[in-house]
Amino acid sequence: MAPPRPESAAGLPASQRAVTLYTIGFARKSAAAFFGALQHAGIRQLLDIRLHNVSQLAGFAKRDDLAYFLDALCGARYRHELLLAPTAELLAAYRRRALGWPEYERRFLALLAERRVAERLPRELFAGPTVLLCSEPTAARCHRRLVAEYLQRAWGGLTIEHLE
Numbered sequence: 824m825a826p827p828r829p830e831s832a833a834g835l836p837a838s839q840r841a842v843t844l845y846t847i848g849f850a851r852k853s854a855a856a857f858f859g860a861l862q863h864a865g866i867r868q869l870l871d872i873r874l875h876n877v878s879q880l881a882g883f884a885k886r887d888d889l890a891y892f893l894d895a896l897c898g899a900r901y902r903h904e905l906l907l908a909p910t911a912e913l914l915a916a917y918r919r920r921a922l923g924w925p926e927y928e929r930r931f932l933a934l935l936a937e938r939r940v941a942e943r944l945p946r947e948l949f950a951g952p953t954v955l956l957c958s959e960p961t962a963a964r965c966h967r968r969l970v971a972e973y974l975q976r977a978w979g980g981l982t983i984e985h986l987e
Contacts, residue, residue: 841980844975846971846985848957848967848987849882850960854882854883861954866899866954867898867953868951869900869953869956870903870948870954871903871904872907873958874909874910909966913934931966935973946978949974954986961985
C-alpha cells in the first residue's frame with residue numbers, strides 16, 4: 824500500500840493555502856503602468872485601503888473610476904476596506920510631521936491589533952490574486968506594507984509582493 828500523498832494546494836481549505844498578497848500605490852504612475860502591473864500579476868480583486876478614496880488628486884484612482892477601469896481592463900473587483908485604513912487623526916499627524924515614520928508605524932500596527940483585523944477579515948477574502956492599494960509610490964513608508972506584514976505575521980503562509 825502506497826503512503827498517503829500530501830494534499831495538493833487546491834485540496835486545502837483557503838485558510839491553509841499559501842497566498843501571495845500584492846500591494847501597489849498609484850502616485851507617480853501612469854494609468855498604463857498601473858493597470859499593466861495589475862494585469863501582469865493577474866489581479867482579480869483590489870482592496871482600496873485609503874481613508875479617502877474620492878479626492879480629485881487621485882485621478883484615475885478615484886473610487887468610481889477605479890472600479891470601472893478594474894472591471895473593464897482587468898476583470899477585477901473593487902472593494903474599499905476602511906478596516907485597513909489609518910484613522911483621520913493618525914494620518915493627519917503623520918502628514919503634518921507631528922509624528923515620524925517609526926512612531927506612525929508603531930501606532931498604526933497597534934490600531935490593526937486593536938481592530939482585530941486578522942480575526943475580523945476572513946482570510947478567504949485574499950484567496951484570489953488580491954492587491955492592497957494606497958497612494959504612496961513605494962511601499963517603504965506606506966501603511967499598505969504594514970497591513971501586508973501584519974497579516975503575514977498573523978496568518979502565516981502569506982507571501983508579499985510589492986508592484987512598484
